[in-house]
Amino acid sequence: MTTQANSPASSTTGTPIIEVRDLSLAFGNVQALKDVSLQLRPGEVTAVVGDNGAGKSTVVRCISGIHKADSGVIHYNGSPVSFHNPEQAREAGIETVHQNLALVDDLTVWQNLYLNREIVRGVGPLGLLDRRAMRKGAQEMVSTLAVNVPAVSSRVRRLSGGQRQAVAICRAAGFSSKLVIMDEPTAALGVQETARVEELIIRLKSEGRAVLLISHNFAQVLRLSDQVWVMRAGRCVAGRRTAETDGEEIVALITGAKAA
Amino acid sequence: MTQQTPTPPAGSHEPAAEHMTTNRSSSSTTVTESSGSTAGAVHGGSSPSWTHKVTDPSFWADWAALIGLVALCVVFQIGNTTFLSTNNIQAMLVAASILVVLSLGQTFVISTAGIDLSIASAMTLGAVSFGSAFGNGQPIWLCCVFAVLGSAAVGVVNGLLIGVAGITDFIVTLGTLSAAAGVALVVSDGQPTTIFDTFLLRLSTGGIGRIGWPVVVAAVLAVIAHVVMFHTRFGTHVLAAGGSKEAATATGISVGRIKVAVYSISGTMAGIGAILLVARIGASEPAANTQFLLNSVAAVVLGGVSLFGGRATIVGPVLGALLLTALANGLTLLGVSEFYQPVAVGGVVILAALITRFQK
Structure with missing residues (x-):
């Protein structure tokens, strides 16, 4: 080479x-x-x-x-x-931030951050979402990176372009990537x-x-x-x-x- | 599933961040009126005042079914005081139960931006499966299993064709609408089967206190549907797949599998509806049940569920189904010709769709 x-x-x-x-x-x-x-x-x-x-x-x-x-x-x-x-x-x-960001507009910030990695209580298909834990975790992820997102419970639809990018990066950065x-x-x-x-x-x-x-x-x-x-x-x-x-x-x- | 938060960075809070946040929130209060509930409506922050909510068209769209139901109750009660009598309310709830069950299935499908046009035909096939099992001398529980299997089979076929083969929802379910109705005619040879059974009789006439069993069944299913939609991973993935197929796929959610699942749910609900239907009329008929298809979609739309997917509630479609039933019941009580009922239903649905144009 x-x-x-x-x-x-x-x-x-x-x-x-x-x-x-x-x-x-x-x-x-x-x-x-x-x-x-x-x-x-x-x-x-x-x-x-x-x-x-x-x-x-x-x-x-x-x-x-x-x-x-x-x-x-x-x-x-x-x-x-x-x-x-x-x-x-x-x-x-290895996390990728896609060019189209891969966010679901109708879901909240925390739902997007935990998409397909949801925290559940209980076993198997009977597991129920631990919404509180995810909201708390999302809050931590967001505040750790000092991302200026209005609230983790807001829908992504309401976010500006920069805030969306921040959420997408936040998702990639979380989960110990x-x-x-x-x-x-x-x-x-x-x-x-x-x-x-x-x-x-x-x-x-x-x-x-x-x-x-x-x-x-x-x-x-x-x-x-x-x-x-x-x-x-x-x-x-x-x-x-x-x-x-x-x-x-x-x-x-x-x-x-x-x-x- | 565990989640590890990254270690906090060395540099702490940026003044710039605070600046921007305050900027946003102050600007949002000024624009609340035009753009519906903006950032102010999102949690944490102070919720917008009641007057703001009422002047916001999005609020009316979200609660169209409830507002319509209350309005209808007032109008019909003025027109005929028996409308809100205990007996009539009981009768309406029982009459609404099949539609509620179908609407639950339809809600899951529409949440993924699909539509199940075959839901009523699937119910017919389920009813006919029930009848033919009964005609063969099978025990009643097995007849019920056959009813659910017959309807669910239609759902599974829909799901496989849409989710795996990738054919458009509308076309597939239009095809199975016809095919399932045809199979029902073939299996039953076009003849109704009269069904005499104490279990079914009790199902249609008995209940807990004054609440009929069909109402109990519908209520229990509605609660289960709500839990599945909003408190399981599956429900979140349904909404994600409906909201953004690309985003769902990028995060590793199999949209195809979700499609198979929601159409199977819809078929299963049609099967449970079939049992309730057979119990109500005391016979299994290969009739088309077209009004159930239209009303199930109407109930979901009235309930504020987006036809483009990604946004759903369970309570909305349930209220929508109650509204449509109350409409038919009230018109009958007022002595309006039965022929006007479809006109009224159509008008209400289009009105609801018009209001959802303002949904944010």
Whole structure:
């Protein structure tokens, strides 16, 4: 791997939470990924940048269990894993904030936070929801991340775009997830709301979780990330520590004006 | 299921957060009138004043069935004082029980943004299954089991075609509406079976005190339905699947399985309705029972359940069913021709649908 040599990430200490090695995936004739290798570290924000169709989302979907790679391995916490569906990845502690947020408007904030992970009392199909415990837990999740949601009992329908994003991130951050994947989390948000979501991302990082961020916003990537991986035409062409690079270099790497 | 909260972050409360929250709440009080109950209505905060609630169309939409029921009671009581007599109330409750049971099943289906057009045909098939088991000399409990199985089978077929094969709800249940009615005719050879049985006689005439057994059955089922809808994981998943299919799928909920379940519930309710129907008329008939289909959908709509799914109550459709029964009963008491009843039902339903346009 040529990119491996270029990866300054290998110089930092600590084991990566995710290590992708030589991942390849083809959809019919389209080679979506070609020998992609990258790493994510806990307590860091890792950004994946690249043009449309460069393969960013595809790599992320392989990690979150939506796609299965043709070849290559993904190491999670040091051991190779192969998720067959997103549910397995979720159980392992890999949460994804979907671009459409995957919230149910007619349910309350706490119901959304606990969707398909409801707390029940009693056994089997006779288990009754412990609404009080979930409301309390939701309140804790929300206040821990200092999310500005009016009340956990309010319906999501009444929330603003930024508040919805916050709820979706909150859900991904709860339940002791170790890696939170975010696909363009601030694309649809205003300036103030973007700032609040960025605060949230930094807070996740400070809690020692890994955050994988896909963003088209270079300023945001430079502001938030510790490590940037650049993708072009299905390959991961470069990896840089954010502190050691700048917007110009990243743009050059994305367009191919500068070889890695 | 355990839930671990993440450890608190190093940095505590942001002043910016407080600023934004206060901003929101103050602005919400000014717009309450136009946008219905906004953030103010959500828990925790102070609930909007009573006058605000009454001027809010959404409030009327949510409680359309109850308000309509009270209004009807007042009008009919003025027109004929026997309307609210104990005997007439008793009779109305018994008359409403089958519709209540069907409406419960229909509520689960409509909560997932579906519709069960075959519910009355399924009930007919259940009644005919009852009759043919009875005709073969089976014990009465087995006849009841056959009734439920016959109707539930229609529901399961609906569920599999909709949830697994992915065909539109409307088309599938329109098909089984016809098919189930046809099977009922074939099985019964178009003939009613008269049923004489002490158990059924007691079911239709007896009760706890002055409350008839059919009413007790309907009430118990309504309570169970409420608990299932709002106090189990399944109920939450029904509402999630109806509210947003994408979100439900993304969180690992199988929408297909939910569909199979709700149509099976609807079929089972039709089966219980079939037993009550056979008990009431003392015979199993392959009749179409079309009015039960229309009224079950009407009751659910009157009850404020969204046809687009995701929003439901159980008490609403129950009140809706009571309203429709009271309407028919009251018109009869006032000596209005039976022919006007469908007109009145249609008018009430469209009015209710009109009000739900204002629902938030």
